[in-house]
Amino acid sequence: MKEHKTRLTLISLLADGQFHSGEALGEALGMSRAAVSKQVKVLQSWGLDIYRVQGKGYCLAAPLELLTVERILSHTACADLSVIPVIDSTNQYLLDRVGQLPSGAVCVAEYQQAGRGRRGRQWLSPFGSNLYLSMYWRLEAGMAAAMGLSLVVGVAIAEALQSLGADGIRVKWPNDLYYQDKKLAGILVEMTGQAGDAAHLVIGMGLNIAMPEQEGESIEQGWTNLTQACDTLPGRNQLAATLIAKLAQTLTDYEEKGLDGFIERWNRLDNFLNRPVKLLMGPRVVEGIARGINNQGALLLETEEGLVPYIGGEISLRGC
The missing domain is CATH 3.30.930.10 (Bira Bifunctional Protein; Domain 2)
Structure with a gap:
């Protein structure tokens, strides 16, 4: 966690969603504006939407409530x-x-x-x-x-x-x-x-x-x-x-x-109940109507062979 301390501090400074100048951020972090720019690029690679406006500084696209x-x-x-x-x-x-x-x-x-x-x-x-x-x-x-x-x-x-x-x-x-x-x-x-x-x-x-x-x-x-x-x-x-x-x-x-x-x-919550689906099990594909689950957690599919339970696989709507 120590290696991320500076970056996490930078995030906490930007979390209010307001503009912060590179100079002010540098002073708070004890680094140059160029170093701040490098840290911002790392945070952007983490998926944070940070943008920079000339003369105003850096800003998150929206305020961020950090977890504590x-x-x-x-x-x-x-x-x-x-x-x-x-x-x-x-x-x-x-x-x-x-x-x-x-x-x-x-x-x-x-x-x-x-x-x-x-x-x-x-x-x-x-x-x-x-x-x-x-x-x-x-x-x-x-x-x-x-x-x-x-x-x-x-x-x-x-x-x-x-x-x-x-x-x-x-x-x-x-x-x-x-x-x-x-x-x-x-x-x-x-x-x-x-x-x-x-x-x-x-x-x-x-x-x-x-x-x-x-x-x-x-x-x-x-x-x-x-x-x-x-x-x-x-x-x-x-x-x-x-x-x-x-x-x-x-x-x-x-x-x-x-x-x-x-x-x-x-x-009651089943997104696919009574809908036609495909069950993908590796190369095998089974088509049928989803009829919920049984008391062992198996998917119940109504197929040409009747109501069949399946333990493995993944449901797909593609092509149904």
């Missing part, structure tokens, strides 16, 4: 909360500390240098635009009981966002949130443990809040921002707190009720 432990905890309780502005991966941070953390521990970041999604894909993580959050959970029932957990997490996040006014949020099997048929958030559940012992789960989420268009140009599917789904959003600290509280409560409910207690809630 104090602000998040002012809205909710948390077993153990780490806010790390620049990190490789919030999931990896918790995975590296399994056994040292209490169940319910959370890591939140402003920028991930090596954020990842399902199947090893990169998760684009520009600074301050979105929310990158991971929670550690110890599941006493073991790894077998974690089947379908990404579905439960999707329900929790969708319901939390709906409670904030984003009524159109839907879930996509097995691990995404959608708004108007575009991806809004992704979920990655990773686990460690041994047979007969508790499962150590790390549940990661990347939520697009205000991803700049230019930052999302490399994304190979339709995507959207929470700002499109909700007219009046709370600040990012309150949003993080809302999701943390909902996720912890939902995981507690899951331990008591299992997946059976969430099937109806999933089907």
Whole structure:
């Protein structure tokens, strides 16, 4: 973190969304204007929309509410909360500390240098635009009981966002949130443990809040921002707190009720329920009508062979 101290200080100076001259920034940081310019270029590579006007200085395109432990905890309780502005991966941070953390521990970041999604894909993580959050959970029932957990997490996040006014949020099997048929958030559940012992789960989420268009140009599917789904959003600290509280409560409910207690809630939120879809499983493609999930978290597809459950694969609307 020390190597980023100057850059994070520069961000905090610019976070008000006002113009700051290169000279004033240099004085505050103890460096030359040329050095400030170099630091600004690094921040732009992190995805921050900073522009410069001759005679006025540097300015963020919009004010930025930075995440802090104090602000998040002012809205909710948390077993153990780490806010790390620049990190490789919030999931990896918790995975590296399994056994040292209490169940319910959370890591939140402003920028991930090596954020990842399902199947090893990169998760684009520009600074301050979105929310990158991971929670550690110890599941006493073991790894077998974690089947379908990404579905439960999707329900929790969708319901939390709906409670904030984003009524159109839907879930996509097995691990995404959608708004108007575009991806809004992704979920990655990773686990460690041994047979007969508790499962150590790390549940990661990347939520697009205000991803700049230019930052999302490399994304190979339709995507959207929470700002499109909700007219009046709370600040990012309150949003993080809302999701943390909902996720912890939902995981507690899951331990008591299992997946059976969430099937109806999933089907109510299912973006693809009763719609024709393609299920992509490597080179294999299965076409059918999506009919929700069963009590094992499998996707139910109505095909020429009848109602068939599928555990693996990804849903696609392309060509349907």
